[in-house]
Amino acid sequence: MRELDLRSGNPVWLADAPARPACRRLRRDLATDVLVVGMGISGAMAAEALTGAGHQVAMIDRRGPMLGSTPATTALIQFEIDTPLTTLTRMIGREKAVRAWRRARLAVGNLRDHIQTLGLACHMQPRQTLYLAGNALTGSALRAEAEARAAAGLPARYLTASELQAGFGMARAGAILSTGNLALDPLRLTNGLLRAARQRGARFFAPERMIAAASHRGQVDVALESGRTISAKHVVLATGYELPDMAPKDRHRIISTWAIATRPQPRSALWPGEALIWEASDPYLYLRTTRDGRVICGGEDADFTNEERRDALTGEKTRRISEKLAKLLPDIDATPEFRWAGSFGDTTTGLPLIGPLPGTPRIFSLMGYGGNGITFSRIGAELIGAALAGGEDADADIFAH
Known part of the structure; x- marks a missing residue:
């Protein structure tokens, strides 16, 4: 995995940041339903959604919760995709372009409703x-x-x-x-989602760095730099802009x-x-x-x-x-x-790449979030939730790798 220094300077959110959820190192090999790699906003949304659906979830991060690119976001939560609808229509056709824009609007509304349902204190305003x-x-x-x-x-x-x-x-x-659309505090949102996932049994391990992943016999074995192994039925790569080596680079x-x-x-x-x-x-x-x-x-x-x-x-x-x-x-x-x-x-289209990596149906990746990171994170959680429930989201084809 290519490792990047994802931000620098002094993001405004860190001036009033919530206490990060406690983590520990992994002391022995572990088995779980789902392993989420990355404890920023994308990983937090996925973990909260999957624990809410009854999955056993473990999370790892090479730094720790909310220490990657999440503090650098300006958190304009809007359905308007970076690529204008008229431009996207010329690129992928009107039917898919309209579906993408409508799905983004639905995701913003779903996120708003979910924040209210969970009672997350993240300074959300319409x-x-x-x-x-x-x-x-x-x-x-x-x-x-x-x-x-x-x-x-x-x-x-x-x-x-x-x-x-x-x-x-x-x-x-x-x-x-x-x-x-919405404005909110992205660190408080991420913190609230992580804590909701933890209350449902999610386990947090950091600092832990993934160095390899191999699928076989209905599971994925993830090797860590520490020498430990995590075996999972599914793996969600929510590593932000640090692309895993197995992810395709030609569209990103x-x-x-x-x-x-x-x-x-x-x-x-x-x-x-x-x-x-x-x-x-x-x-x-x-x-x-x-x-x-x-x-x-x-x-x-x-x-x-x-x-x-x-x-x-x-x-x-x-x-x-x-x-x-x-x-x-x-x-x-x-x-x-x-x-x-x-x-x-x-x-190339301004749309994210969400879904199983080519040739590895048990390894999901969330990539290419552009200026709509939090909106697309919500879509990612919804698409992966549908896939792990044994179905397929009706819009999965728009965002497929």
Whole structure:
């Protein structure tokens, strides 16, 4: 498995992070129904869903809970996929593109309802989303995107430049306004999901590093660096952007991204409804608020080369992000109090790769989450849950490796 330093700097979520669930080293070989490799947001969602379905679950992580890329997320929980619906339609056809977008919307709603059912205290708030005109979509193309979404039954209203200025005080050529999205604290969400899984019997082992996995006789034997072995009926690889050697690389690449968080702002300086905001641009700017009135703003994405190069660019990239934020919202004090860099996975379509690895039906992998990591993590948990229940999710074909 390629090991990466997945983030650097000081993500804002770590300033008020919950206590991480306790873990221990594995003292002897272990047998379990499901082994989840990775204890970030994707692994936590999978473990909570599978324990809720009655599976015996063990989890391992080479660092420990919530110590990988999860703290670097800006946690804009939205159904809007990075690839516009009109673009995705040209890539994979209208039927599949519409199903992918509708499934993302369903996943956000399911996640909201599940958080409420479990009573997780993760500062969840409903949010509208503004998708601003940019260098990728503007004018008639942005209007056509809004019409395509509305025709697919998705909430989407095109705003002219004057409507955007009057309603939100932003000077752009237009925007798409949608509803039904969320803002939350990703570390508190992950912590809550892990604790719910533990209450149902999930066992946590860290630091433990997987070095090999082999399927035979109806099970998967996972060899650990410590010399121990875990035998499982199924394995879920939720390793984020550290791809296992057995995973295909031809449809996946690593991207670097950067983000800032400001000081708490007066509520009067924030935009109406504190909608999630992102641009129809490449690279795009994205922003949201926190519970205490900070503005989180990220962007300036670039192809990942190595950690040293990514981190060397942090000063320049976060300065640009701060300047763009100040230009878009002049009433905001855009001075960063927190700056960080992270890495995430991307695919040719912008859709994640979820399901059994080719040739290894008992080993599932969650890859390529792009800018919709938490939304796609929910979809991943649902698809894997259906597979382990002996069925197949109706949308599994869209996300298959």
